[in-house]
Amino acid sequence: RTALLDVFLMFWVLAGFACLVVDRDATRARLVTWYESAAPETPGGPWLGARPWRIAAGVCLGASCAVKWSGIFFLVAFAVMSLMWDAGARRAIGLRRPYGGMFRHDLPTGLVAMAAAPALAYTASWAGWFATPYGWGRNWDQATSGGWAYFVLDSARSWVDYQVQVLTFHTGLAQSHPYQSWPWQWPLLLRPVSFHYPSDVKGCGAAQCSEAILGVGTPVIWYGAVIALIAMIAWYVSGRDWRGGAVLLAYGVGFLPWVYYAIADQRTMFLFYMAPLLPFMALALTLSAGLLIGPAAPQGSRRAVGAAVTGAFMLLVIVNFAWLYPVLSAETIPFEDWHRRMLFPSWI
Structure with missing residues (x-):
């Protein structure tokens, strides 16, 4: 998308x-x-x-x-x-x-x-950058001759200088943006990014129409993942299960550094920085569903109840995604329908 x-x-x-x-x-x-x-x-x-x-x-x-x-x-x-x-x-x-x-x-x-x-x-x-002289900063000292040895040295120096430029840019990136957000807002989807919202949209059959692409996740998945991650903490602390520990580690190293940068540098950042964590949120949900359903031969009706709860959750995910789909895919809909899909005022 x-x-x-x-x-x-x-x-x-x-x-x-x-x-x-x-x-x-x-x-x-x-x-x-x-x-x-x-x-x-x-x-x-x-x-x-x-x-x-x-x-x-x-x-x-x-x-x-x-x-x-x-x-x-x-x-x-x-x-x-x-x-x-x-x-x-x-x-x-x-x-x-x-x-x-x-x-x-x-x-x-x-x-x-x-x-x-x-x-x-x-x-x-960087092979493509090394292979031609036309990339950004490719010839750091603008050398045009000097033999292969000098060419290799100049290429290496130009490449290192490029890395320094990238580091300098990102460590100083603190410019305000209307859709920036802080890491502690991300798990609850408090401030998504609007990628597309043109004015004067027509063709929805209403007096005022909207056409939007909102960079936001499915709330049922995200809020469910918060609960699932808490379950992973309890599971790992109680049983030292490596699966729960691996998921928690992956989530932590993808999330906590941004908390540091937000506090220490006030760095400009956005909700979509959470994208690498989505698979691990899904794994946390999957492992939690497995714990809820239980082993193949549980006592009593636990497996049936666990499967029913897991199935109901999946149905809620599908319904929630279908409900949000018009504002994820730039469908032309009445303004009132768009506004009803804004879960928080901060989504606007």
């Missing part, structure tokens, strides 16, 4: 997260095979190979940084999370020094996968 970088950031962050989940499963299966093979006991365990899924995760997260620098928050947090999963896997099979094994065997390959691979992916995203 709208061409925003945050949509592509969301894709690469989710792809990197998915690769790490696959890597976690593959790593644990490999450790179980080693343990059951009567291999000589070692305090820290074995080396687990190159781990291509973690390398793929590093490439995806490097691509997320190439889309927007805020991808670095996910990269660092997911790298630490992956190493903690490694230590947890070694501890789960009874190794005496799980963290020693992680530092000795997993950290070196982790640095390749989650540091070198992202750096290469980020640099590769």
Whole structure:
């Protein structure tokens, strides 16, 4: 519907997260095979190979940084999370020094996968800029000759200068905007962004018509996700379930840095910065639905009640989205119908 970088950031962050989940499963299966093979006991365990899924995760997260620098928050947090999963896997099979094994065997390959691979992916995203002399700031000192060595040096210096310009721009971005909002407003959809609202719209059959594209989420999903995230906190605190912890970590590293920038720098920001967190909100809802429905053979009628509540929630989501759809897709509707869909005065 709208061409925003945050949509592509969301894709690469989710792809990197998915690769790490696959890597976690593959790593644990490999450790179980080693343990059951009567291999000589070692305090820290074995080396687990190159781990291509973690390398793929590093490439995806490097691509997320190439889309927007805020991808670095996910990269660092997911790298630490992956190493903690490694230590947890070694501890789960009874190794005496799980963290020693992680530092000795997993950290070196982790640095390749989650540091070198992202750096290469980020640099590769500039291939088009390096390949021609026409990009912004491409020839920093306007050199036109000097041989290949000088060309490479000038290219590197120009590229580093470009990065400095980007950093300077964003650290000083505090200009007011009518649709800016603060992070603590985002989970409750208190201030969305109006992308399209022309004047003098006709053709709706009423005296006054509206045609809008409002950058806002489906309220039932967003408010439900707030409850689901609270459930994830309770689940993780009570049972240390890795799934709840992973979702909470992803949500936190995508949200809390913006709280810091809002307080420390008064940086201009918008609701659509939440886009990379939408998959993790959906995962929180899905995991909460699983907890509500319960295991395959629960006692009494819990499963039927849980399924009914989950199904009712999904119906509310569909109805809520259908109700909002005209102001998400620039349908021409009477002004009164548009105004009824503005949940808060701050939506206008």
